[in-house]
Amino acid sequence: MHDIRFIRDNPEAFDAGLKARFLAPQSAEILALDAKRREAITRQQEAEQGRNALSKQIGQAKAKGDEAEFERLRGEVDRLKAVLEEAGAEAEKLDEALNQHLAGLPNLPELGVPVGEDEDANEEVRGWGEPREFSFTPKDHSDLGEGLGMLDFDAAAKISGARFSVLKGGLARLERALAQFMLDLHTSEHGYTEVSPPYMVRDEAMFGTGQLPKFAEDLFRTTDDRWLIPTAEVPLTNLVRDAIHDEGLFPLRMTAHTPCFRAEAGSAGRDTRGLIRQHQFHKVEMVSITTPEQSADELDRMTGCAEEVLRRLELPYRVMLLSSGDMGFGAKRTYDLEVWLPSQNTYREISSCSNCGDFQARRMNARFRREGEKKPDFLHTLNGSGVAVGRAMLAVMENHQNEDGSINIPKALQPYMGGLEVLRRD
Structure with missing residues (x-):
């Protein structure tokens, strides 16, 4: 399996290694998939943080007896919960797709290995x-x-x-x-x-x-x-x-x-x-x-x-x-x-x-x-x-x-x- 961090930092070297294996460049497709996955993870984390912050405010509104604020905050929590579930599912799906892509690619040849098809x-x-x-x-x-x-x-x-x-x-x-x-x-x-x-x-x-x-x-x-x-x-x-x-x-x-x-x-x-x-x-x-x-x-x-x-x-x-x-x-x-x-x-x-x-x-x-x-x-x-x-x-x-x-x-x-x-x- 390849290190995604290496591909992020060295996309040209990664594609050069695949070229020596007589495979087409893959870094652009992999990094695009990785970017979508990281974006989904970020949305998931932000929704989790927002929901946790609102949970404290809900408790305060309930203690004050502010029913209107309580309902508004609970509605926002429900919205963030939906975002959290959607982003989590997307992140999981993209993570699986990225891993499947990487799992199908061979190891890169070491420096000094002769380049040839057979x-x-x-x-x-x-x-x-x-x-x-x-x-x-x-x-x-x-x-x-x-x-x-x-x-x-x-x-x-x-x-x-x-x-x-x-x-x-x-x-x-x-x-x-x-x-x-x-x-x-x-x-x-x-x-x-x-x-x-x-x-x-x-x-x-x-x-x-x-x-x-x-x-x-x-x-x-x-x-x-x-x-x-x-x-x-x-x-x-x-x-x-x-x-x-x-x-x-x-x-x-x-x-x-x-x-x-x-x-x-x-x-x-x-x-x-x-x-x-x-x-x-x-x-x-x-x-x-x-x-x-x-x-x-x-x-x-x-x-x-x-x-x-x-x-x-x-x-x-x-x-x-x-x-x-x-x-x-x-x-x-x-x-x-x-x-x-x-x-x-x-x-x-x-x-x-x-x-x-x-x-x-x-x-x-x-x-x-x-x-x-x-x-x-x-x-x-x-x-x-x-x-x-x-x-x-x-x-x-x-x-x-x-x-x-x-x-x-x-x-x-x-x-x-x-x-x-x-x-x-x-």
């Missing part, structure tokens, strides 16, 4: 590892999994429909091993606290992190009007909502392994085969809550934590700074980690780490109080994949495959696989 304007920041040169034609992860007898899309389709999968045997264990490895790394070496959050949340939680109202079609809703989480970012970030916290609590770092549920409404025809774009998948999420002064460094730190996962899995990757048009709705700066997929001969996203500034905190009313100060400030929120488990699994399968269809297990995962070094068909 991924073509993203900038490579760094890379790690060299893509492996195969002496044979590498297989797609779907073919590898089906060849091992451990990945079944047909069975999943009979049960649930398209964009679901069934993992069996060694691949099911590999998925579990990856999640356990990531959690252990983030908690024991990276300073994150493991959390087991709810998988269903209320409207307020989805609004707080920016999924609602704009992206409802990408979500799954339950019969009791809750939402299945699209990522653990939602429940983790909302743990600080509607409260004023002590400054000493931050930075607060949390991680969770959860299933994620996405309707993929806008991805018809994209990645329909394989594990890349599923309705249900697992992810290890990282969330940091910080003071404004800490958030820029925290984004670099979080990105480094996600990178370490890929390095230990021996997966070549690159770090991309996303353009203004390719960033998520709530982000002001985002780094994507893209892992090399031999079957596609390209890099694909496996993690996205974003600094949202105070954008989500304003929607959640999440604040902190600096030591020695009375007025609280809004927190900054960050989130990142640490990393997507399914995509990590398919990357391990493709990058560490052998000509016979078996898969070498990276050393970092072998303790979680009972010492198994190679995954073969049973």
